[in-house]
Amino acid sequence: MAIVITQQPAFLPLLPIDDSIIVTDSYQSYLERANSLDLSLLKSKDIESAKKLLRETLAVGYSTTFLNQFIYNKDSFCFCVRDTIRNAVIGVIGGKISRSVMDSTVCTGHLMILAVSTTWRRFGLGQQLLNKLEGAFCDGSVTASFNRRTQLRSIYLQTEIANTNAIRFYENNGFSYEKLERGYYGSGKDGVVMRKHVC
């Protein structure tokens, strides 16, 4: 799926061309680069590049095994935006659906990872990735594999309370604060659970 850039951010960051960096103030040059972006399911060949992106943006080293779950587990999904010219993953989102232990007719989506390369932020890529994952979560063919009557009720995620950019992004997408998780990201680093009800 081709990416359509729908918005112009307040300022334009450095735009990397191959291995060199150029400074640009041209929105047009971003639009031209957008022609080489592609959004689709994560594949094995993307894993090393996705790991690099996650390390750089979230400062967390995700393993190949962790990312493989999205490729091989039918209830897990991972989509990525690829820069096909540089052969690099510049955006990634992943999550899985699980059945409620309390009520087998209810299942819940867990948004587990989301990152967009700093160079490409505020162009709507995070939004398009989230739309894609929510679409996959809501696709009846997946929930039907649990139980014919199973319904996806909500999608939740955890993020660090200090990550105000991400919290604003999620709030703008209909997620609201559910609870605080003290020390979830280590000593003195609290997390918040945010949830969006979908049905």
Ligand SMILES: CC(C)(COP(=O)(O)OP(=O)(O)OC[C@H]1O[C@@H](n2cnc3c(N)ncnc32)[C@H](O)[C@@H]1OP(=O)(O)O)[C@@H](O)C(=O)NCCC(=O)NCCS
């Ligand atoms: C959060 C993140 C994925 C957003 O990606 P993005 O591609 O920049 O997001 P979009 O361009 O699609 O933004 C959509 C809307 O979300 C909101 N938003 C996104 N980034 C924001 C920011 N830094 N500050 C305020 N609002 C923001 C805005 O409403 C924005 O629309 P607008 O630009 O028209 O105002 C990105 O900032 C990121 O990768 N951050 C680091 C990793 C991270 O924190 N991941 C989440 C951990 S759970």
